């Protein structure tokens with residue numbers, strides 16, 4: 001090789017090395033500066049995929065897909081030393097937590113997890129994630145490369161791609177060429193339903209524990225296989241708020257550890273240092289509390305992490321630039337800068353405290369397992385309703401909570417139903433959950449009958465105890481009971497032993513039964529229900545139990561039994577074959593008390609007047625939970641539709657032009673069934689033709705009147721306004737379970753009260769679910785609201801001509817996790833009015 005060639009070769013080798021190390025910035029890759037426009041999700045995916053090929057220090061995983069088919073990504077960033085050991089670190093971390101029962105090493109990197117854009121229209125977050133991960137990967141960035149020596153960073157660039165794309169696809173077509181900062185220009189107003197929620201309009205930042213949505217289900221599978229030491233959930237708030245970061249506001253749940261409090265402050269102060277340097281405003285310790293367990297800050301906290309919410313001013317209103325109340329122009333560029341700065345400052349704090357974070361994490365789980373918090377050490381769920389217990393088991397498994405069944409001995413403890421301390425036996429199919437396990441804090445938070453509240457001003461509901469949410473009889477005891485078996489002894493029997501049976505029966509007491517019914521109706525199987533309970537062959541069946549008679553279904557021929565078996569199995573239902581229509585007790589199968597269930601054509605009303613969350617719950621229930629067809633109609637189109645094509649019309653919570661129009665009333669009188677929920681029910685109160693009436697406000701007693709009662713202290717204004725509040729408390733509703741709306745329930749129903757709405761008893765209709773005195777169970781209720789919530793109607797049915805109107809004053813489908821309410825709603829849809 002001559003000298004010239006040698007030089008050329010050297011230069012080229014150097015070029016190659018330089019080229020290999022140089023990673024394109026988001027600006028270089030995307031072709032525009034971050035902040036100049038919103039990046040569509042597929043381009044975000046492109047950039048992350050590019051990084052995965054351009055850098056050796058990243059592992060990119062697609063952990064799932066959204067309802068609309070967009071990929072969900074997770075990028076793990078680690079130093080050259082650690083990148084090859086990702087799987088070892090992950091496993092060791094689970095050993096530290098006691099989830100994997102093997103000896104652990106404490107000299108592992110700390111893990112920090114950054115979650116972006118759970119609310120789709122808080123669209124800055126994903127943009128900021130790209131700049132953040134670029135800095136973490138940039139080999140010339142000495143600060144980040146130093147942090148990565150003892151810290152691993154997991155980045156989820158977008159938790160809610162469907163919602164974010166709804167926002168971006170709204171914004172791009174309506175924006176001015178030069179973004180218009182005038183706050184009332186159209187680019188600052190998203191159309192209904194906005195981009196905040198996911199495809200089914202669920203708020204994914206209320207879903208971490210319940211995991212009703214597929215995005216959450218897929219993400220939590222990975223999250224629980226890691227359990228980071230620190231988790232940040234990036235959000236946006238109103239345009240007039242500057243920035244919020246930890247430490248969080250009161251109330252804190254009482255089981256948040258000293259270290260979790262301390263480290264929030266350490267991280268917050270480090271964020272503040274960078275913000276102060278730039279002169280950026282922020283606030284801490286206000287508004288965002290740590291109580292409700294299904295957020296991106298609390299859920300990680302109850303799982304041993306330091307979980308935090310960061311809120312940039314902006315969100316769906318902000319566009320690319322907007323003038324705020326102070327007359328300042330807030331730009332996307334500035335919003336990116338802030339989230340990027342707090343993200344990196346957090347990684348720095350974690351790195352500076354990495355070994356402490358890891359050892360505190362270890363001791364958190366050791367304490368959780370050896371010395372679980374709270375007075376109750378075992379929770380016992382009675383096993384009679386095997387299908388509902390199975391649903392609960394799935395939820396516990398998803399959260400990594402261990403459980404078993406049966407116990408060698410009985411105990412005494414708190415009875416969730418009576419609210420008293422009682423002795424009880426443990427049957428072999430009762431679920432037994434001991435608190436002596438790594439996830440004891442989460443277990444306590446989800447099961448404790450009363451949530452301790454240090455401060456009544458909270459951001460969300462104050463009661464969610466799972467035995468009530470599921471409507472399952474349960475006990476909590478201070479004794480440590482060990483389960484006998486790790487699996488349920490109850491085998492779902494879909495085997496049909498009887499030869500030539502006259503009918504097959506499924507009890508009616510869980511959503512599984514509803515799924516089964518929905519599949520039968522879709523397959524055009526004729527199904528009946530018994531209006532009264534009955535006994536046959538040693539089994540007792542509730543009113544509402546499904547009866548599938550051989551007669552009426554002759555057309556299916558020989559394959560019928562196989563069809564029933566497979567539908568029962570896929571729905572998780574126990575099916576019983578009976579040899580005779582002559583029953584031991586109750587009505588024989590040919591009685592007129594055994595009614596045919598018509599296959600209903602169902603319409604749900606939606607549009608701008610509907611609450612998107614409430615409508616989304618109805619939509620998700622039909623499409624994803626019971627898989628039954630639903631027509632979705634905008635309220636403004638009701639006038640030009642022939643309603644006779646439908647059997648059921650549902651108005652979710654909302655404020656509609658006229659949910660009780662003459663046209664709708666005429667359709668009801670002709671045999672239709674109108675289901676009105678919450679606000680829609682309220683709209684019919686006092687309206688001509690409807691029996692529903694508002695309850696009068698409770699009168700104040702003369703002696704209660706304080707002559708100075710109207711004098712208020714200005715500083716206490718927020719506290720005092722909570723008197724009328726009810727931010728989600730549980731009440732026990734007396735339920736008439738002989739009425740089809742109450743089928744499958746034990747005579748009571750636990751409702752989640754989100755407001756102080758209660759109605760007068762219906763004069764002529766059926767008062768199926770009512771509040772009496774002393775029906776309060778748990779959760780915060782302001783003093784005025786508590787006075788009002790006695791002696792009134794919550795769930796009722798009015799007969800109107802040949803049809804009926806079902807009033808549901810509360811939301812039985814709340815956030816898709818109020819398992820107890822799904823049966824109530826199903827009764828309204830399928831059982832009422834035959």
Ligand SMILES: [Zn+2]
Pocket residue numbers: 119122205234235236
């Ligand atoms: Zn948010």
